[in-house]
Amino acid sequence: MVEVYGCTELGLIGTRETLVSPDWALGGSLSLTLHEDRAEVSAAHLAKPVLLDDMLAMSPDGRFRLTGRRRDIVKVGGNRVSLEGMNSLLRRIDGVADGMLFPLDEAAAGGVGRVAGVVVLRGRPLDDVRRDLRAALPAAFWPRPFRAVAEIPRGPTGKARRADLLALIGRTGPEE
Numbered sequence: 807m808v809e810v811y812g813c814t815e816l817g818l819i820g821t822r823e824t825l826v827s828p829d830w831a832l833g834g835s836l837s838l839t840l841h842e843d844r845a846e847v848s849a850a851h852l853a854k855p856v857l858l859d860d861m862l863a864m865s866p867d868g869r870f871r872l873t874g875r876r877r878d879i880v881k882v883g884g885n886r887v888s889l890e891g892m893n894s895l896l897r898r899i900d901g902v903a904d905g906m907l908f909p910l911d912e913a914a915a916g917g918v919g920r921v922a923g924v925v926v927l928r929g930r931p932l933d934d935v936r937r938d939l940r941a942a943l944p945a946a947f948w949p950r951p952f953r954a955v956a957e958i959p960r961g962p963t964g965k966a967r968r969a970d971l972l973a974l975i976g977r978t979g980p981e982e
Contacts, residue, residue, distance in 0.1 A: 811830055816847055821833060829870065844858065860876075861875065901927055902927065903927065903928040908921065908968065921947055921950075922950065924955045925954055925955070958974070
């Protein structure tokens with residue numbers, strides 16, 4: 807089976823044989839340049855290079871691996887952490903039926919800012935879940951505010967809208 811990686815601005819960027827390797831082969835006449843936290847793709851048919859929102863790592867043989875999305879990374883106090891990694895950790899805590907951590911400020915998505923969170927509890931007090939989460943995360947990434955809710959509204963694809971999450975935490979409320 808061959809998997810295709812691409813984006814609207816470029817079309818095909820690379821392919822890989824999923825069962826053979828996690829690494830991608832760059833497509834056609836494209837060239838890839840890695841900057842500090844961005845990948846830039848150039849090609850003769852492009853008017854200018856295109857910056858990708860995906861984070862990539864190059865291997866010595868010229869292949870690449872997807873390592874995350876810039877909007878998934880939160881940077882606070884010189885530390886970086888993946889939102890998806892934090893969400894996975896939250897959902898594995900005993901007593902959590904569902905949960906989501908998200909950037910409180912737009913700046914937190916790929917920048918510096920705070921993280922907020924909502925959690926659907928299953929037979930455990932919020933303070934216990936909060937304690938377990940704080941034991942697993944550096945203090946800079948503790949969600950503030952962090953609220954228990956009856957349900958996290960999700961669309962048909964399972965995604966939660968930012969506006970709905972902000973409403974759940976009462977965005978205008980005081981910091982916890």
